[in-house]
Amino acid sequence: MSHDQTAPPRPLEKFREYLHLKARLQLGEGLIGDQDASDLVQRTLLAAHEHAAQFRGTTAGEQAAWLRSILANQIAEVGRRVGRHPSTTTSINAMLDQSSVRLLRSLRGGDPSPETEAQKHEDMARLEGALQELSPDQREAVELHHLYEQPISDVAILMGRSNQAVVGLIYRGLQNLRSLMLDSA
Secondary structure, three states: OOOOOOOOOOOHHHHHHHHHHHHHHHHHOOOOOOOOHHHHHHHHHHHHHHOHHHOOOOOHHHHHHHHHHHHHHHHHHHHHHOOOOOOOHHHHHHHHHHHHHHHHHHHHOOOOOOOOHHHHHHHHHHHHHHHHHOOHHHHHHHHHHHHOOOOHHHHHHHHOOOHHHHHHHHHHHHHHHHHHHHHOO
């Protein structure tokens, strides 16, 4: 994958993992209950396909931002249907970015240097793919602690494990994520 912000737009399907991560992170924030992330991604890609003529960008980064805004609209629409009213689509977009950036930051060991939008979106897609390759226990521990900002003690209770076991799962999960992210770069 090109890390150049000026890379031309890509087929919509290439953004499925990226959108799935964004949707899972948002749903984990509890905005729309048990709505399935895969359904939201499918509706987002369908809406993008139906409104492809409205896309005015020329780069993969602009395309990812456009898709993220469609996802935010889908989340807001579902929220309205189930009686939960997120404040604005803009705030949903901000929340979609915040939780995944936290995990990427922890994998890099600090604040990343300024990156292009295209690089950030590619990193998110790689992160989603790498999370799927972790063992289910490691993935759950890493997601609960780093993506949903649950303290170790709460993760231990949710997983039915000791604090020490959860710390080990998170430690090994992050090591594996770093390795997987480097391998896919």
